[in-house]
Amino acid sequence: MSAASTEPAPRRRKSPLRKLLPAALVVLVAFGILVGLGTWQLERLAWKQDLVAKVEARIHEPAQAAPAEADWPEINFEDHEYRHVAAQGRFRHDLEVQVYALVDAGPDGSGGPGYWVVTPLVMADGATILINRGFVPLDHRSPSSRPEGQVDGLVTVTGLLRMPEDSSMFTPENEPAKDSWFSRDPLAIAGAKGMLRTAPFLIDADATPNPGGLPVGGLTRIAFPNRHLEYALTWYGLAATLLAVFAAYAWGRLRRG
Template sequence: MTRYIAPLLFGLIGAGILISLGSWQLRRLEWKQAVLAEIDTRISAPAEPLPRMISRDEQRYQPVALQGEILPGEIRVLVSQKQVGAGYRIISPFRVEGVADGPRLLLLDRGFTADANKDAARSTGPVTVTGNLHWPDDRNSSTPENDLKANIWFARDIGAMAEVLQTEPLLVVAREIDPADPTIQPLPVSASGIPNDHLQYAITWFSLAVVWLIMTGYYIRRQSKTGKA
């Protein structure tokens, strides 16, 4: 019996480690769900005044309701939509009126237009916008450099976009624009795009623990048969 102690301990300790990793992922899942619920609450909260001093951590997802004018000019950010295919986010300069410190020029993410409509005439002029402030994390190590000459961008690089369109480096992602442009579908800020894979990770760790125990049992059984032989 003593020869079974080492593999049994090895199996139980290994399974225990894997189970503890799965349990940790479940705790992370609970934490992430609370974070996402907080973000959803923040996104749908009542509109707040447009900030002058910018704090990304405090103002991320801040809801705003603005009146102003969409100006000519646009940046096209290459994206794709399910069941639609390739297209572009349309970023336009937006002059905000009615704020305490006078008119301001911001970036307005108007939403998605299909590739077939990329050269369509875009509406400009007075509008009412409801949306959220956002600092998107579109760029990573594999993102190509923006093609400014062809006006094809691969990330919403706020600083570079503001420089091209001569605005403040402040982006409003529209939930609704009135009057709407029929060629553009708003893509509002949503927590649905934030990864939450902790349940899959937990299932993976628990599955590995089961496999570990099965293999341990199989090994001990083989050893017992060898001993009898």
């Protein structure tokens, strides 16, 4: 009798297309994510263009009365930022704070470091709005160096409504205990100064000159970073590159069998 054969049966080779399937699925998922990110940036572009158009219209409208205290909870960035407003009251110069700033155009036209002078304006009903009265250079931080600007009596301030300033990763933290400020946060300032009934926004005063020339108002920078189209093209470009690389890889695999 002949011995039974013990040789294993030959293994069936996977087709090249089946070998490419796992990589193709990964590429498909990554492609969908990249295209989704690009589309999201285009949606952000449309939102930003609409916001810029609204702001451009707001800053040229006649000044309206600043929002009343009853309306403060409804104030938000999209609907109220940069609205042209006016408020009447008396300054509390004893509660002034100085917020470090780096501006493009300083009092002498050169720009540079200095401070925003932020002063509470107490209105007839007792509510308070913080006013960014304008910029002073470093050597005029102390109110005693600009006594003419400590305006007394009833005043009317006209300017642009501003929401609290967002801090970036490069902005130092405010230190209320040291009266050291790097971002304009009206409620934090109010809390540090013991002020109640303070608006959750500020008013950037316009360029109406202050006695003595300081602070210098009207330096609000109206700018919205808008690189959404660039980002969208980048994501779409990466998606196209991913497909091209995979196509080249797949073609090479298929040719080799």
